[in-house]
Amino acid sequence: MAEERHKLVHTFGALAELGQEVSSKPNFHETMRTSLHLLLGSLAIMRGGVAGYSRFGHELNMLATRGFGEDFPLTLALCQEDERQFLGNGLYPIEISQAKVLPFFQIYDHSFENSALELFVPLVVHEEMVGAVFLGSKATGEPYTSYDREIVCAMARHIGVAIAQRNMMAELERRADENRKLYENLRMTYNDTVKAFAAAIDRKDKYTEGHSVRVGKYSEIIASELGWSEQEIEGAAVAGYLHDVGKITVERKIINAPYRINAKESTELNKHPRVGYEILMPINHPYADVPLAAKYHHERIDGRGYPDGLHDREIPYIAKIVNLADSFDAMTTDRPYKRRRPVNEVFDDLQRNAGKQFEPQIVTSFFRGMYNELTGEAKEKRFRRLLGREFMETEGMIPMLRSSLNAMTPTSPLTFVALD
Numbered sequence: 001m002a003e004e005r006h007k008l009v010h011t012f013g014a015l016a017e018l019g020q021e022v023s024s025k026p027n028f029h030e031t032m033r034t035s036l037h038l039l040l041g042s043l044a045i046m047r048g049g050v051a052g053y054s055r056f057g058h059e060l061n062m063l064a065t066r067g068f069g070e071d072f073p074l075t076l077a078l079c080q081e082d083e084r085q086f087l088g089n090g091l092y093p094i095e096i097s098q099a100k101v102l103p104f105f106q107i108y109d110h111s112f113e114n115s116a117l118e119l120f121v122p123l124v125v126h127e128e129m130v131g132a133v134f135l136g137s138k139a140t141g142e143p144y145t146s147y148d149r150e151i152v153c154a155m156a157r158h159i160g161v162a163i164a165q166r167n168m169m170a171e172l173e174r175r176a177d178e179n180r181k182l183y184e185n186l187r188m189t190y191n192d193t194v195k196a197f198a199a200a201i202d203r204k205d206k207y208t209e210g211h212s213v214r215v216g217k218y219s220e221i222i223a224s225e226l227g228w229s230e231q232e233i234e235g236a237a238v239a240g241y242l243h244d245v246g247k248i249t250v251e252r253k254i255i256n257a258p259y260r261i262n263a264k265e266s267t268e269l270n271k272h273p274r275v276g277y278e279i280l281m282p283i284n285h286p287y288a289d290v291p292l293a294a295k296y297h298h299e300r301i302d303g304r305g306y307p308d309g310l311h312d313r314e315i316p317y318i319a320k321i322v323n324l325a326d327s328f329d330a331m332t333t334d335r336p337y338k339r340r341r342p343v344n345e346v347f348d349d350l351q352r353n354a355g356k357q358f359e360p361q362i363v364t365s366f367f368r369g370m371y372n373e374l375t376g377e378a379k380e381k382r383f384r385r386l387l388g389r390e391f392m393e394t395e396g397m398i399p400m401l402r403s404s405l406n407a408m409t410p411t412s413p414l415t416f417v418a419l420d
Contacts, residue, residue: 028162028166029063029064031162032050032063032064032159032162032163033064035050035064035155035158035159035162036048036049036050036064036065036066036159037066038155039133039135039152039155039156039159040066040135042151042155043138043144043148043151043152044138044139044140045135045136045137045138045139046067046116046136046137046138046139047065047066047067047068047115047116047117047135047136048065048066048067048133048134048135048136049062049064049065049066049068049072049133049134050062050063050064050065050131050132050133050134050159051063051076051131051132051133051134052130052131052163052167053078053123053129053130053131053132055128055129058077058078058079058080058083059075059076059077059078060075060076060078060131060132061074061075062074062075062076063131063163067115067136068115069114069115071111071114072111072114072115073108073111076104076108077107078104079103079104081102081103082102082103082104083129085102086122086124086129086132087122087124087127087128087129089122089124090122090124091121091122091123091124091125091153091156091157091160092121092122092149092153093119093120093121093135093144093149093152093153094119094120094121094122095118095119096112096117096118096119096120097118099120105120112134115134115136116136116137117134117135117136118135118136118137118144119133119134119135119144119149119152120132120133120134120135121133121134121135121152121153121156123156123159123160123163124160125160125161125163125164126164128164130160130163130164130167131159131160131163133152133156133159135152187234187286190286191234191238194216194238194241194242195213195216195241197241197242197245198212198213198216198241198242199212199213201242201244201245201247201248202244211244211329211330211333212240212241212242212243212244213241214325214329214333214386215240215241215243215244215322215325215326215329216237216238216239216240216241216325217237217240217382217386218240218324218325218328218329218366218386219236219237219239219240219321219322219325220233220234220236220237220240221366221369221382221383222236222321222324222325222362222365222366222369223235223236223237223321224369225365225366225368225369226361226362226365231286231287232287234286234287235285235286235287235289235290235318236287236318236321236322238285238286238287238290239287239289239290239293239294239318239321239322240293240321240322240325240326242276242280242290242293242294243276243293243294243297243322243326244272244276244294245275245276245279245280245294246271246272246273246274246275246276246277246278246279246294247269247272247276248279249271249272249275250268250269250271250272251268270298270306270307271307273294273295273296273297273298273306273307274295274307276291276294276295277291277292277294277295279294280294289316289318290318292316292318292319293316293318293319293321293322295307295319296308296310296315296316296319297319297322297323297326298323299315299319299323300323300356300357301315301320301355301356301357301358301359302355302356302357304357305357317359320358320359320362321362323357323358324350324358324359324362324363324366327350327357327358328346328350328366331345331346331349332346332387332391343391343394343397343400344396344400347367347400347401347404350363350366350367350404351363351404351407351408354408360408363408364405364408367401367404367405367408368405369382369383370383370401371398371401371402371405373392374392374397374398374401375398
């Protein structure tokens with residue numbers, strides 16, 4: 001009686017350890033090795049192994065073994081009849097000597113005999129085969145009792161759950177990886193479409209070809225200098241690319257006019273922000289503020305912009321970024337009725353209109369990005385690619401930028417600063 005009580009306590013201890021092992025160890029193969037050790041030790045079994053089942057390869061792959069010879073196969077193939085029988089048997093030990101009618105035991109009979117295996121336990125979890133346990137003889141040479149078999153089943157169930165859990169996590173990771181790749185492909189397709197559309201917009205205006213692309217890139221630089229997240233930076237670029245989409249409804253003769261357009265033509269051209277908003281709003285953009293940039297990129301923080309005459313904090317921040325990017329590109333490129341402005345005039349305009357047309361923080365970030373590139377602190381040549389060597393190597397550029405940065409104040413009377 002005392003011996004039976006000792007065996008019972010030992011068995012429950014082994015089950016508890018196995019449960020703890022399965023639930024806490026992050027290393028799957030270490031879990032399998034320890035689980036096999038606990039199973040064999042609980043009944044003093046000489047040798048055994050744990051295998052995982054691949055439903056794609058229709059095979060058992062050994063995960064942990066003890067006492068098997070070097071000749072024991074690490075992969076064991078199953079036919080359809082084997083799988084059907086094992087699923088029907090469920091999680092209960094099969095005596096190998098009594099199961100040689102199945103192809104599986106016929107094919108591997110020699111290996112099983114050499115390893116003196118006696119029991120085979122299919123690991124079935126939620127009516128799905130996830131693996132198997134192979135068990136040799138007990139150290140005492142005694143046959144397995146019904147009590148022994150129950151212990152084997154209980155411990156094998158823990159091992160099966162561990163394998164099923166690992167399979168589930170692997171499948172989740174695989175699907176997550178597929179979803180990430182799908183998202184990346186969709187994102188790349190979206191961005192490529194945006195750039196192609198921006199190029200199509202610019203082709204309508206032979207004098208400003210490339211304008212939308214440059215505004216997108218300037219907006220991207222500003223967002224980066226402001227410390228925005230990668231997704232927000234990408235959103236700022238898209239907003240810049242599409243800011244002039246409303247111009248596709250404006251007559252080409254107005255857009256391509258080689259003179260300063262009259263009041264009537266100007267009224268027609270000034271409709272493009274609202275039209276752009278109406279075009280972009282029904283689209284489910286990854287970046288929700290894209291339509292707002294199209295609508296409000298001609299607003300000024302002093303309230304003298306259009307279409308709604310918004311003031312300061314009423315203007316979406318993304319529109320303020322595109323406003324500066326749009327204005328800078330207009331000042332630094334040739335137009336039909338005026339040449340691009342000298343560098344010192346561009347810097348003076350941005351500095352003078354900070355707090356009137358432009359958000360001071362954005363102007364400062366723009367200046368700082370260009371200054372860091374010229375001084376070598378920033379390695380990427382973003383401005384040089386957009387503005388060209390001639391502009392960026394203008395004599396006195398660095399002192400001009402340093403002077404502009406020192407003259408900039410962190411805010412303006414028009415910018416509300418929270419006190420709490």
